[in-house]
Amino acid sequence: MKIKSFVSAVALVAASTVVAGTAEARDQIQIVGSSTVFPFATAVAEQFGQKTSHKTPVVESTGSGGGIKLFCEGVGEGTPDITNASRRMKKSELETCQANGVTPVEVTVGFDGIVLADAKSGADLNVSREQIFLALAKEVPVDGKLVANPYKNWSDIDPSLPAEKIEVLGPPPTSGTRDAFEELVMEHGCEQVPGAADAGLEGDKCTAIREDGAYVEAGENDNLIVQKLEANPKAFGIFGFSFLDQNADKIKGAKINGISPTFEAIADGEYPVSRSLFFYVKKEHVGVIPGIEEYVAEFTSEGTWGDEGYLADKGLIPLPDEKREEVSETTKNLTPLSL
Missing domain, CATH: 3.40.190.10 (Periplasmic binding protein-like II)
Structure with missing residues (x-):
């Protein structure tokens, strides 16, 4: 029994190392999801690429449902870090995420x-x-x-x-x-x-x-x-x-x-x-895939999503001041989504 327990423990550590190592192998943020949020996310990605030493994130328009499905498939290099959505994640989708070891952090970005x-x-x-x-x-x-x-x-x-x-x-x-x-x-x-x-x-x-x-x-x-x-x-x-x-x-x-x-x-x-617009961050990838925190900080800065921010020029309707403060706090704390 002791030998079996030791072998199981070694296997678990090895599996964890593979997942972490795989995630660390990628140095560019991958974003999928809503075609509506796509132009906003693309604008933020471009600014992020110019302002930081990180590579400009790859943003793909897959649709909200398709993006959430990819996002919730699991953790690791082969899965997206962020998914954009022009509607809130459904309870069934959240349950799929959780079953696959994914903890979504919800960021409400504005209205449309x-x-x-x-x-x-x-x-x-x-x-x-x-x-x-x-x-x-x-x-x-x-x-x-x-x-x-x-x-x-x-x-x-x-x-x-x-x-x-x-x-x-x-x-x-x-x-x-x-x-x-x-x-x-x-x-x-x-x-x-x-x-x-x-x-x-x-x-x-x-x-x-x-x-x-x-x-x-x-x-x-x-x-x-x-x-x-x-x-x-x-x-x-x-x-x-x-x-x-x-x-x-x-x-x-x-x-x-x-x-x-x-x-x-x-x-x-x-x-x-x-309706409200969102994006979801995979908490397990924060601190593993470089730049996620900085990308989120760029998206939720006043110069981006505020009343005079550059996303307003692209058609995003800003959240009220109090709501932006609330969302920023939730985002900084990486508070998991609960429905």
């Missing part, structure tokens, strides 16, 4: 609005969340019964809307923007539809998107959606406010409930479709 936008030469749109739901839902109530979405044109939903074909380019299910859109637009809009509950329209049916071509999954590359909107002025795209802000010379945002998606309207909560 989800916009419905089209080319400058396209129609001006002023819609409610109920009307967006009716345009994109897989099933809708008609005469008290749930039927496959019959609406072909926007004007079929309301004569005041454009008499143009419903064609919306949007994110896939792996995207945090898709998750937030389903929660903030589809679920809310579903609740406003007369007779929805009586017809059995509730739960997952409220977030089911039509698959007849009216909604086109356009991948995780929001810049590609912008290009497609320019090529097809009759189509609309769904993405974060920052992409609208950075491409204001090419596209314009639809009003939702009469409110235009602007920096000010999102910051004060007037624009109805807004």
